[in-house]
Amino acid sequence: MTIYLFKTRLVFFFCLVALWFFNNTKLQAQQDMVFKTVVIDAGHGGKDPGAIGKQAKEKDIVLNVALKLGGYIKENMPAVNVIYTRTNDVFVPLNKRAEIANKNKADLFISIHANAISTPKIYGAETFVLGLHRTKENLEVAKLENSVIVLEEDYTTTYEGFDPNSAESYIIFELMQNIHIDQSIYMASLVQKQFKERVGRRDRGVKQAGFLVLRQATMPSVLVELGFLTNNTEEKFIASERGQTYMASAIFRAVRDYKNEFDAKSKLTKVVEKNESSIVDSVNYRIQVASSKKKIQEGTMVYALFDDIWMFQEGERFKYTTCCTNSYSEIISSLTEVRQKVGDAFVIAFQGNERISIADARKIQNKQK
Ligand SMILES: [Zn+2]
Known part of the structure; x- marks a missing residue:
């Protein structure tokens, strides 16, 4: 009887060890x-x-x-x-x-x-x-x-x-x-x-x-x-x-x-x-040089005028921008140059990839300073 009990205990103990070992390897693999x-x-x-x-x-x-x-x-x-x-x-x-x-x-x-x-x-x-x-x-x-x-x-x-x-x-x-x-x-x-x-x-x-x-x-x-x-x-x-x-x-x-x-x-x-x-979303200024219901083909129109055109979609319109910078003074000085090619070009602002107003952009930048 004692031997039988001992054996059961041994089996039970062995099962415990096996279970512990199995769980541990599973944890390790995970x-x-x-x-x-x-x-x-x-x-x-x-x-x-x-x-x-x-x-x-x-x-x-x-x-x-x-x-x-x-x-x-x-x-x-x-x-x-x-x-x-x-x-x-x-x-x-x-x-x-x-x-x-x-x-x-x-x-x-x-x-x-x-x-x-x-x-x-x-x-x-x-x-x-x-x-x-x-x-x-x-x-x-x-x-x-x-x-x-x-x-x-x-x-x-x-x-x-x-x-x-x-x-x-x-x-x-x-x-x-x-x-x-x-x-x-x-x-x-x-x-x-x-x-x-x-x-x-x-x-x-x-x-x-x-x-x-x-x-x-x-x-x-x-x-x-x-x-x-x-x-x-x-x-x-x-x-x-x-x-x-x-x-x-x-x-x-x-x-x-x-x-x-x-x-x-x-x-x-x-x-x-x-x-x-704490992760900063960048504020950027760009100069909008064209807006169109139809996509402008690369290499033509504004693409031929500027070598850094970036397009985004707003509602049904495709908008074309140039000169990306996070400095307001820089974008203003670029605007004079851009207007020599596109007279009615104007400045727009983004935070990350979301369009925001120029006033908001400047407010955010002042806060970040
Ligand atoms: Zn290097």
Whole structure:
């Protein structure tokens, strides 16, 4: 009888252990599917200034945006682990950056940069994922960003003879299999959508090129180019505290949407942000140059007059605007120029992608100051 009781107890105990073990593994599996860690990589730093504008350096701009972005994530999504590749003005080799992301089993890697080009007229924001460049232009961006490895000691060994300036070196990116490309492109498109719709930046799109910094990362990764330091207006914007706040807010929203999608796939409930009011919606001014019931064909009429036409729909009408800026004085000075081509052009205002009155726009901006 005693032996029988002992056996039952043993079976019962064994069942308990099994149940505990089963639950624990289930919990572990569930945790593995949750978006947990994001690595934010501020490009360049220390002896490597990155692109240099008239008043600002890429390394300083991207560090500010990276720290702001991390701050927003910590504040609004406290369960997410934020890891930076640098938090001050230091030089970090390219291969170390991806290594930090891999070691920490990051779910997402975001490298932040600013661009430079020989044509000062060119401006706008673009987001890259790792792949083979489809245009010479994309290759040039990758060459510029990869060229920083020559500042590293022994770079020929570290990068196995990769020559950042030779087009042949980039063939490896054609042979490489990027298993995270779909998620990376999805994240990149979320970033661009935010830049365009909420900050009113010119959208240069989602692109692919061979970036060494993304090559070793074993998770979805994007490289954001905030804008061109070689364009005066754009440099002023991304070098300003306000511009950096807008850009960081935009990337934050993209991360939030990415995380929600990621977690939804794992059948987990949405994270509701605690304090979204701290995220700033940008106020923008534009100059309306045409309004029409029928869509204007690209390349004709106002498109032929201005190279940065942005169209929006209001009721039944299509409205065409040019000159996006968040500075009221700037838009007023542009208006004089625009009126030389379109006499009855006028200024309109937006908050995010919602049309607001000029008076409201100015009130909001005064409050934000
Ligand atoms: Zn850069």
